[in-house]
Amino acid sequence: MSREQIVAGAADMIRRRGLNATSIREVAKHAGTPLGSTYHYFPGGKNQLATEAVRLSAEIVTRVLDKKLRQGPAEGVRAFFGLWREVVAGTDFQAGCPVVAVAVEEAAHPEALAASAEAFRAWSRQLAESLEQHGVEARRAAQLATLVVGAAEGAVVMCRAQRSIQPLDDVAAELTALLESVISART
């Protein structure tokens, strides 16, 4: 089991159970790695492992956004919602977003919380830059980007509670239409 696989296992546990219910011991067990070597890989313990789990998840989304935004903001947003749809539907509503999971528990793990803030910022920045490239002024672009990230994350939570993919699909439909109308008004 590689170091990255342990981090991926931790991310999966966090997005399902939350940070509080995720222990190094459980992550090691899940990965089939001795506890000792898990601590060897992650001397900073749970805070380090959670931080890396958040960063890995952030990076996966960033890569997809990076690629899809080349086809325009609406395509990027569609891919962003597609990712979340896959997570939620693919786990029968058992998993959500590890970045959210870390942010909704009292800040016992400040480094992981900072990684969570950075993930939201990075995704928002990518979306905002793409909107600016399509003629949207900077302030409005930032505002729309925050709306996309926030609405997707909130819809993921609603889907899990309602055991239905409808909230994500509703929000994706509204936001792709909104972005397309904002962009077409400028070109």
Added chain:
Amino acid sequence: MSREQIVAGAADMIRRRGLNATSIREVAKHAGTPLGSTYHYFPGGKNQLATEAVRLSAEIVTRVLDKKLRQGPAEGVRAFFGLWREVVAGTDFQAGCPVVAVAVEEAAHPEALAASAEAFRAWSRQLAESLEQHGVEARRAAQLATLVVGAAEGAVVMCRAQRSIQPLDDVAAELTALLESVISART
């Protein structure tokens, strides 16, 4: 300490720490109530207490929406965001939404999760009905209502992570403008 005060204390703990980190013992201590009488009030234990905490929080929001939506959908949405702004800014980014907290942890408390789903549904329904009364067709009204609820909840999480109220303000500005334009196109 009244029964309702214990429930309110549980809701506060859940919206700060998450459900997993909230125990009946801690809630009783927080409320200054003997553990025995807490179990007397809530024979169903943590599941019952969490369920009632989610319902109480849902009801508080429902009452505000009910009142403010009489002045129109945009006014209702402004009040909805105002509530979340107060929670997040008023607790120095330490508290979020207990309905979300319950939904992001693996379903160990099915009754509480069902109450969480019902809370999202109730708020969405209130907003959708108000939009319909202002000329928006039913399907679109439902879609916009889900966007408002999801985006507010996601923005709360982003605010906590980033220790900034900006995400909520950005999302509120976008959504009140969107609703006003949808409604004015129909009147």
